[in-house]
Amino acid sequence: xxxxxxxxxxxxxxxxxxxxxxxxxxxxxxxxxxxxxxxxxxxxxxxxxxxxxxxxxxxxxxxxxxxxxxxxxxxxxxxxxxxxxxxxxxxxxxxxxxxxxxxxxxxxxxxxxxxxxxxxxxxxxxxxxxxxxxxxxxxxxxxxxxxxxxxxxxxxxxxxxxxxxxxxxxxxxxxxxxxxxxxxxxxxxxxxxxxxxxxxxxxxxxxxxxxxxxxxxxxxxxxxxxxxxxxxxxxxxxxxxxxxxxxxxxxxxxxxxxxxxxxxxxxxxxxxxxxxxxxxxxxxxxxxxxxxxxxxxxxxxxxxxxx
Numbered sequence: 001x002x003x004x005x006x007x008x009x010x011x012x013x014x015x016x017x018x019x020x021x022x023x024x025x026x027x028x029x030x031x032x033x034x035x036x037x038x039x040x041x042x043x044x045x046x047x048x049x050x051x052x053x054x055x056x057x058x059x060x061x062x063x064x065x066x067x068x069x070x071x072x073x074x075x076x077x078x079x080x081x082x083x084x085x086x087x088x089x090x091x092x093x094x095x096x097x098x099x100x101x102x103x104x105x106x107x108x109x110x111x112x113x114x115x116x117x118x119x120x121x122x123x124x125x126x127x128x129x130x131x132x133x134x135x136x137x138x139x140x141x142x143x144x145x146x147x148x149x150x151x152x153x154x155x156x157x158x159x160x161x162x163x164x165x166x167x168x169x170x171x172x173x174x175x176x177x178x179x180x181x182x183x184x185x186x187x188x189x190x191x192x193x194x195x196x197x198x199x200x201x202x203x204x205x206x207x208x209x210x211x212x213x214x215x216x217x218x219x220x221x222x223x224x225x226x227x228x229x230x231x232x233x234x235x236x237x238x239x240x241x242x243x244x245x246x247x248x249x250x251x252x253x254x255x256x257x258x259x260x261x262x263x264x265x266x267x268x269x270x271x272x273x274x275x276x277x278x279x280x281x282x283x284x285x286x287x288x289x290x291x292x293x294x295x296x297x298x299x300x301x302x303x304x305x306x307x
Contacts, residue, residue, distance in 0.1 A: 017062065017078040020163075021047055022085050023135070025063050027164060028053035030093040030139045033067065034238060037097035041067040067094050088295050088304065092139050095258055096238040100228050103259040104241035104248045105136055107300070108275035110266060114245050115273040119152045125265045128298035131161050133242065136261070138164025140240035142193075142231055146247035147173040154183050157242070158190065166190035168236055171210070172247060174222050176200035180208035193234075195227055224256035245275045252288075252307075253278055260290070260305040263297060 017025075025045055032043065032055065044061035045053050053063075063086075064073040072086050095101040107125035108114045115121035123130060137143050138159040149155065150171055157169045169184055169192040176196045178185075184192055185208030192210040201214040213234075215226050231239060241251050251257050262276070281287060290305040 015076060017074060017076050017082050019082065019085065021051065022078070022082045023163060024051055025053045026086065026089045026093055027138065028055075029063075029065060029090065030096055030238075033094055033097040034141070043067055065090065065094070067097065070094060084295065087293075088302075089135065089139065091259065091304070091306070092136065096139075098237070098258070100232050100237050100239070102228060102239045102241065102251065102257050103136070103140075103261070104251060104257050105133060105261040105263070106243060106245060106248050106275050107133075107263040107265065108245075109269040109272075110264060111268050111270070112275050113269040113272040114243075114275045115152070116269055117272045119273065121153065121273075124267065124269070125263050125300050126298045129263045129265075129300050129302070132261075132263070132297055132302070134159050134161040135164075136240050137167050137242075138162055139238070140167050141238045142168040142170050142236040143240045143242050144170040144172065144227070144231075144247070145242050146244055147171060147178050148246060149242070149244040150178055150182055150184065152244070156187070156189060157184060167240070168193060170195060170227075170231065170236075170239075172222060172227060174200065174217065174220055176207065176212075178207075182208070185210045193231075195222060195230065197222065221250070224251045224254040228256060245273060245277065248275075249277045252276065255307075257307050260307060261302055262305065263300050263302045265300045 024047060028045055029043060043065040044056055045063045046056040046061045047053050062076040070090055072090060092103055106114060107129055109124055114124060143157050158166045166189060169190050171194045173194050174197045188209055193213050194207045194210045195213045195215060197217045198214040201212055205212055213230055215222050215230060241248055290307050293304045295302040
């Protein structure tokens, strides 16, 4: 990511960082790590008069980031909540220097449900977590969901609540059972792919306005590793697995996730549709124990798990 010659930095006097400026800086870090992953690990960024962030010299920067350790320094005044934004999102931004970086999010109730028994899921978590989802979309190359999520929610999977480009939308539908009438197959809001089994393709290249990506499979499921590899070949390396519970669980069980955001809302739903479901274990020593950090999103609590 080379500096724009027409870009002008903000005046040198300190100006407080607000949420809009902080988000511009975070998006710039993600873009830089995707574009030039081998660049020197110390990143210096400044804000232009138009609010957009650019790489710059350390003398004029308002953000310094050590891409190896994740440590950062804000060179402008900032409320405590702004610093927490960098703590939450920088690991996602910096991870995008890897050949493939796969992160997921799931929002659930206190009793571990992502929807009621009838499938109602809008919205288990609060508005702050919904905005968080849109931010994660804006930081990725592609947002990935399973067929059941499209069937239940008919989502748009866009970044309409925050500044940022819409990612490529990817639906995993092994048997190609979803109707072409679904919103994201028709609205042309973003490039859309449907990953299906080779047998389900039946010589077709499109599903509505979505492009079909066929994978060989001897079962009714598609390997998470094969999905990641197929998308990586298309230049989609930063992948956000947004849902639902079955899809996120499969990626977690296959050890195909680098990071998981799990948001818990203070509500009990009773028996419904569970979030993370993994095979049973006999001993606690076999449990998966990721390092985790906690963040408040309004009334919800987000666990940021490094896998």
